[in-house]
Amino acid sequence: MSVPTEAGEIPAYLWLPNGGTGPGLLLLQEIFGVSGYIQRRGAGLAAAGYVVLAPELYWRLDATGVDESAPSAIDDAMALATRLDWDAAVGDARAGLEHLCGRDEVRGGTGLIGFCLGGGLAFSVAAEDSPDVLVSYYGSAIPNLLHLAPQVNMPSLHHFGLADAYIDQAMVQRIRDAVTADGRPAEFEVYEGANHAFDNDDFMLYHPEASALAWQRTLDFLSRTLPT
Secondary structure, three states: OOEEEEOOEEEEEEOOOOOOOEEEEEEEOEEOOHHHHHHHHHHHHHHHOEEEEEEEOOOOOOOOOOOOOOOOOHHHHHHHHHHHOOOHHHHHHHHHHHHOOOOOOOEEEEEEEOOHHHHHHHHHHHHOOOOOOOEEEEEOOOHHHHHHHHHHOOEEEEEEOOOOOOOOOOOOOOOHOOOOOOOOOOEEEEEOOOOOOOOOOOOOOOOHHHHHHHHHHHHHHHHOOOOO
């Protein structure tokens, strides 16, 4: 399937729950693209009762992503991510959310869930479009987006590892302070010993205990804030 924009059609993946309808979740990729891992997360969210849409955000680069298990995965993914036009990617994600909201299968609200690159993009989209919920896993761009925190007023859940090589503990605390300020309904979870991308079971930084706990917390949060 695809998502229409003024610049063309964004290739996208769609997963439907067993009942065919449910609340919508826009799933935003890591720097590796809509990889097998991201696709498994989409299928898992659909199994939990959600209509899930994952746009290919590298489409303007004529690329889909890289194999995160390859020795050169980080270098290859960073090369793609540095070529990504951030504002265009935010616009494409917003187009994905609009498309998702308009689908007949979506009943009962819409939310965002993003990982790494997608965690920051989801934060930006949430600030502009005010979806019903936001889930962000170690959003790599969030340190540069804290000025948007006052606009992220919906229930949100943020996951960070305390051994993140890209976002140190002092920055994690700054993010926590920003997203939870002024009584905003944000939940913030941290994981001892977990590095960046700890949820990706195809990547060398995978932390199975942190991944399992964060995923259960995500499903519990969604069941409370975006019930099926």
